[in-house]
Amino acid sequence: MSQPTDLTQITYSCYHTRSREGEQFVPEHVLSYQIAGTLFLNDGVRDYVCKEGDFRFTKRNKLLKFNKQPPENGDFKSISIYLDQQTLRNFSMEFNYPAAPHQDGKAVLMLVSDQLLTSYMASLMPYQEFQPPTSQHLMSLKLKEAILILLQTHPEMKDILFDFSEPGKIDLEGFMNQNFHFNVHLRRFAYLTGRSLATFKRDFEKIFHISPSRWLLQKRLEAAHYLIKEKGKSPSEVYLETGFEDLSHFSFAFKKAYGVAPSRIA
Known part of the structure; x- marks a missing residue:
């Protein structure tokens, strides 16, 4: 507490x-x-x-x-x-x-x-x-x-x-691949890459050919699946690590994507 x-x-x-x-x-x-x-x-x-x-x-x-x-x-x-x-x-x-x-x-x-x-x-x-x-x-x-x-x-x-500058426009693809596991709003990702939210979404879809929300879910699920199957971690260990807000949401999304609950991955 x-x-x-x-x-x-x-x-x-x-x-x-x-x-x-x-x-x-x-x-x-x-x-x-x-x-x-x-x-x-x-x-x-x-x-x-x-x-x-x-x-x-x-x-x-x-x-x-x-x-x-x-x-x-x-x-x-x-x-x-x-x-x-x-x-x-x-x-x-x-x-x-x-x-x-x-x-x-x-x-x-x-x-x-x-x-x-x-x-x-x-x-x-x-x-x-x-x-x-x-x-x-x-x-x-x-x-x-x-x-x-x-x-x-x-x-x-x-x-x-005394560096009062705001984030400048940076490589969006590299930044997102490095930081997708942080559970922050799209507006925050946009700010940190030096873009408005509208420009961020437009640039993102040009690069990844998918919406930011769907891409983030896929990347986080792929990372979680790897950590559970290959590294032997438990769902309760990986959901925060891969950017999910709570365990129940993670379990629901995982089962929907892979057809099996994360606790049953061998």
């Missing part, structure tokens, strides 16, 4: 006893500290492992799958600071940081532990007890402090923090 405390842009998360899996689109940069437990992340290409005491920086406009594992007889705990575009634009103007050209690369950066970062995270701990949430003025100061510390400890981060 989740017990998050959200102080506008600073979030405390706590999950009890059992692991939690899922996936998400990351709309804003996130600076996080792993207090307890282990977080496993995958961006479709790379795996990342975040253990107790680790700092990580997740870039905006990325797709990620996650698995949150609490420690034995304990809780999964983390703090995340969301650095939205307006906050970063205001900071760049105040401190005279020019906008940076776009750079791609890893979705998640593991940051070297530093006393400044550690002290900053420790300073946030008391705020989770505040009800109602802390004033927006104080939160703004804490966000500004986070950016200043990042620039002090990892100066190369300026080219990521």
